[in-house]
Amino acid sequence: GKLKAYLKHLEKHLKETMEDKTDQLNEIEALKGCTKDLLGHISEEFEALHQILHKKEQDIKLMVEKMKAENMEEMEDSFTSLLGEASTRTETIDKVKAALEGTDHVAFLKGLKELMERVKKDHQGETEDDEEAEEEEEDETEGKSDNDGSGDEQCEASGWEDESNEDHEDEDEGDEDYEPDETAHDGDDRVVHVDLALENFGESLDFETWKEMLEGIKPRQV
Known part of the structure; x- marks a missing residue:
């Protein structure tokens, strides 16, 4: 049981x-x-x-690329402008050297006005009245004629008359008082630098704080 x-x-x-x-x-x-x-x-x-x-x-990457593209466009425009300016100035320098080294003073005088206008336009300095510069240029012109033997004889041989010389001098009046400003240089103003906003953009990316925030995420206690 x-x-x-x-x-x-x-x-x-x-x-x-x-x-x-x-x-x-x-x-x-x-x-x-x-x-x-x-x-x-x-x-x-x-x-x-x-x-x-x-x-x-x-x-964020697209934002940086956009800032880069805008900055690059400004830089490339500036570079193209400077490249053209350098080419123009190189050509002007070659013309000036050729004129100074030439022996045909009649051709030199005929092209002087155009050459001086080109030099003035190409130069960034302001044109200033300077009697001393005018006298120096006149002395240099006379010296070249004297060194060649007789500038007047060449003018007569080429059919130039004194009157035409006077007309040419009248046309060039004001050219000989030009003195370039050797201290003028605004290159730093024309050069486009890296955008400061782009340079400092990295400081706004606080990855360490973001990492700490993500690492600090924990499930709520039920």
């Missing part, structure tokens, strides 16, 4: 254990499903965060 009583009690506990076993298997499957869903949700949300960060990265 006692054994029968224990058997009934044991069978009851076995039934409860089997039910608990079944429930535990169900909970295990539920855990697997819950974890799988949760991991998928975490992946999706972090992917969204990655996309946001990636978009921010692209936006």
